[in-house]
Each structure stands twice: as structure tokens, then as C-alpha cells.
Amino acid sequence: MNKTLYIIRHGETDLNKRGIVQGRGVNSPLNETGLKQAAAFYRYYKDVPFDRVYTSTLLRTHQTVASFIEAGVPWTQLQGLDEIGWGNYEGLEQSAGLLEGFSAVTSAWAQGQLNVSVEGGETPLQVVERQNQAINTILSKEDDKVVLVCMHGRAMRILLCWLSGKPLREMDDFPHANTSLYKVHYSKGAFNIIDFYNLDHLKDSDLTVK
Template sequence: MPIGKETGLIQKTIYLIRHGETDYNRRGVVQGSGVDSDLNEMGRAQAQVFFQAYQHVPFSKIYISGLKRTFQTAEPFIELGLPYEKLTGLNEISWGVMEGKAPGNLDNEYYRNLIEAWESGKTNQTTEGGESPEQVAARQKVAIDTILSHPDESTVLVAMHGRAMRILLCWLTNQPLSTMDQFEHSNLCLYKIQYDYENATFTIELANDTAHLLSLALA
């Protein structure tokens, strides 16, 4: 456990990743929490190169959402025998009627209007049949409390989803949910975060890092 000898501070290092690519991602189709898709060939390759780049990190535990694309992303680490836990609070936002739809003009307009409403501060507005950012944040706080309740797990890997990550990063850094789109993300990107238990603060050390994917781009 990283305890400073002089200050007595206890910190937790969180490696936060988005899942690897799925065919829905490639086709631009909205997934959400209601679509339990598999990683495609590229997504599995992304998971493997991330593992190769970070297998040396002494992860105490792995946390994944309830959707199999996060399990498959973390699977190379899980196969090492590392303990893992599913937390449905880490699930992607429910996009309701938008989920699983091929992109079209009307759907794009619906999506654009929704994002604009959130950006204007209406983060309690839900998708039709789905969730609002505020509802997602509420369930995420339960999941993060679970993760933080184990200070002995000094370094953890957390695999989740794009829109959910944006919402999470907003409230972790005490920013309004309306600013969530400032947090860029791509498939199998990494955010490295430090949590200070004494001050109850999160600090982002790496944002949307994809250096580990360079070998795939060169292949």
C-alpha cells in the first residue's frame, strides 16, 4: 500500500479503460447498457496489446461492468488469476429507444438534440426509455464507493464504457455533468487516476492515452 512515511497519506491508483472495439462501434450503432455485444477482432487485438503494455502493473483487483465487452477487454489479466468483480453501476448509459439502431438522419437528429440539451445543463433529461446522466452518476457513485472501500487494493483496473466514462470523470473532478464531452475517449483508451484518501480527491494523470495501440496502427 502506497503510504507516505512522512505524511501518512494513502492513495489508490485507478487505471480506467474503455472496452475494446465491437462491430457496433465500427458501424456507428448505439449500444448502451441494453446491448450486450462482443468485442470484434480488432477489439480483441486492442485488449491483447493493452495487456502486453500493462501486464507488469501490480493490479490488486479488476472491476468490470455487467456487460461482457468489459470482461473480454480485461480477460487477459483475469486469465492470470487476478480477482475481479462485476459492478453494474459501471454499465454504459441506457440509450433507450436509440439502442441497436443503425444510424439514420432522424436518429442522428434525436441524438444531437439530446447532447445539446445535456450541454445546456439539462442533465436530468433522459433518453426515451433510457437514463439521464444524473441517474447514471447516482449508480456510479455506489460502484465507486465499493471500489474505494478497499484501500488495501492500492492499484486497480476498471473497465467500462464511453459515455459512462465521460459522466464518471465529470463528477470525480467536481465538474458539472454538462461539461462531460470535454473528456475524449476511444476504444481501449486509458485514463490513469490517483485518489487521495485523506483529501478525498481524484487527480487525472493520463487522459485518453492510446500509446499502447500504436503497434496496431503500424501493423
């Protein structure tokens, strides 16, 4: 079975712009820039014959790919595509204490300590567990050869890391600006990234990339 996944991050939200942690618990909408990014992505990729659109359960992903859904592409929401749960940090303004704690957690991950989480949040290994269920669902639809997957920054880094066979401690090797695209091909049980961090749809525009 062959399948191509177009994996993108959602468009910008006001909380992205302000540096406020969203995670799974903050369901914020796209801001004006985010809506423009989504429109630019649709204009650039509207002729791709997507068989299905997958999103997380959060509004910002729905809005990012709304034009494809409105054009008639079947849509499925999967909790496995939700952002990592940032626990007690969700919804908080940036502060010295928050940044210090955030840095401690992400540094631990980079050292391979993948059972570490923010208090009340998820670990990378927990995210992989639910992502694996989501990917199995996507692969089970054998007639869907080309699919669009809209998700979230940290979760996207984790997903791309394990799909490509890299250790999770290297997740930060995958940049994830709003509406950035990674194209992944699946064949004979293996995933291969065939387009890395593509932002062509935002070229020649004044759209802010975060």
C-alpha cells in the same frame, strides 16, 4: 488512503464500427480489432501490479480485460459501471432521425439540462447515482491500492467529469477511443487525473481507433 485507478473503455465491437447504439441493453462481443486492442493493452500493462479488476456487467468489458483475469487478478462486476441506458435508441442503425434526436439530447446535456434522456433511457444524473455506489465499493477495499476499471464511452465521460470536479455539462471534454486509458489518483478524499487519454499501447500498430 491512497489508490490509483486505471480507467479504460472496452475494445471495439462490430456495432461500434457500424455506429449502432449499444447502451446497457445490447450485450455485444468484441470484434477482431477489439480483441487485438485488448491484447495490446495487456502486453503494455501486464506488469502493473493490479490488486483487482472491475468491469461492468457487459461482455465487451469482460473480454477487454480477460487476460488480466486469466492471469489471476481478482475480478468484480459492478452494475454501476454499465453504459448509460440509451432506451429506444439501443440497437438501432444510424439514421437522420436518430442522429437528430441523439444530438438534441447531448446538446441539452451540454447546456446543463441533466434530467433529459432518450425515451426509456437514463439521464446523466441517474448514471452518477449508480456510479457513486460503484466508486464507494471500490474505495471500500482499502487493501486494493492499484485497480483496473473497464467500462463504456458515455459512462466513462460522466465518471471522469464528476471525479475531477467538473460540471457534468462538460463531459464531452473527455475523448474515449476504444481501450483509451485515464489514470486517476485518489488521496485524502480527492481524485486527480494524472494521465489523460493515453493510447500508447496502440502506437506502432494498425488498430483502428474509434
